[in-house]
Amino acid sequence: MKKNILIVGASGSIGHEFTKHYDLERNVEKIFALSRRNKDFDSKKIHPVIFDYNKDETFEDLIDALNNQPINTIIIATGLLHNKDVSPEKSVNNISVLGLNQLFHVNVFxxxxxxxxxxxxxxxxxxxxxxxxTARVGSITDNKLGGWYSYRSSKAALNMMIRTLSIELQRIxxxxxxxxxxxxxxxxxxxxxxxxxxNHQILSPKESVAHMVKVIHRIKPEDSGNCFDIKGNVIDP
Known part of the structure; x- marks a missing residue:
């Protein structure tokens, strides 16, 4: 049976590679590619949709843009670590309401x-x-270096959301x-x-997606709620 894929952040480095990968899979019927900027894809299978976490109207128009079609796989490939206004904090003295708000808004809310x-x-x-x-730095038990308060905390919050959502959706x-x-x-x-x-391996977006797709293909319902690395190992909470 053919499936529909929804990719959020399709104009970003990793989201774009996910979009290209699934475009080549024969059992994929449609790919809804959500991004803040209109990006052209040379494929009838890919349907670009303008979407922005900061614009309420894109939320309201989303279901119509997806033609009320069922979705089989959702990949949320968005994330914020830094921009012109905020940078990862080296010390608690660097924490700001602006940084916390922006990172939690994009990474969690x-x-x-x-x-x-x-x-x-x-x-x-x-x-x-x-x-x-998500990110390994969202693991509380793995945090040996400190710093990056807003990013670490937003990813830890996201990981809790993942676990909680997994419980609710398996009740459905x-x-x-x-x-x-x-x-x-x-x-x-x-x-x-x-x-x-x-000082460890740096992957290209294509390499990263190739590893992640292998994990995504083999995960089972009993794996739900966990966070994995690209080798398929569970990351400690």
Whole structure:
């Protein structure tokens, strides 16, 4: 049976690679590619949809834009670590309301409000896989370096949302799956300013997506609620 895929952040480095990957899969009928900017894709299978966490009207128009069709796989590939106004904090002295608000809005509030809006379509589907891109630094037990207060905290909050959503959706259908995926350290706009300090493997977006797709394909309902790395290992909470 052919499936419909929804990718949020399709204009970003990783989201774009997810979109290209699923375009080549024969059992995919439609790909709804959500992004803040209109991006042209040379494929009849891909349907671009303008969507922005900061604009309420894009939430309201979303179901119509998706033609009320059931969705089988949702990949939320959005995330914020820094921009012109905020940077990862080295000390508690660097924490600001602006930084906390922006990172929690993009990394937690926006994705969860999106799932709330998509709930009618999720309930229509035979089963659903929902994949949130998270980060290993959201693990409380793995935090050995400190710093990056807003980003770490927003990803930890997202991981709790993932676990809680997984419980609710399996009450609707026990086959539903909700997981977090750590994409590894990827050469992308999000991580580029910090790559010079990295002493482990840096992946291209294409390499990262290839690893993640393998994990996504083999996860089972009993895996729901967990966060995984690109090797398929569960990341400690």
């Amino acid at each position: 926006g994705p969860m409000l999106l799932i709330k809006k998509l709930l009618p379509l999720i309930k229509q589907s035979t089963l659903v896989k929902i994949i949130f891109l 259908k026990k086959e539903n799956i909700v997981i977090g995926m750590h994409p590894g350290t990827v050469d992308s706009n999000l991580s580029k300013p910090f790559l010079k300090n990295v």
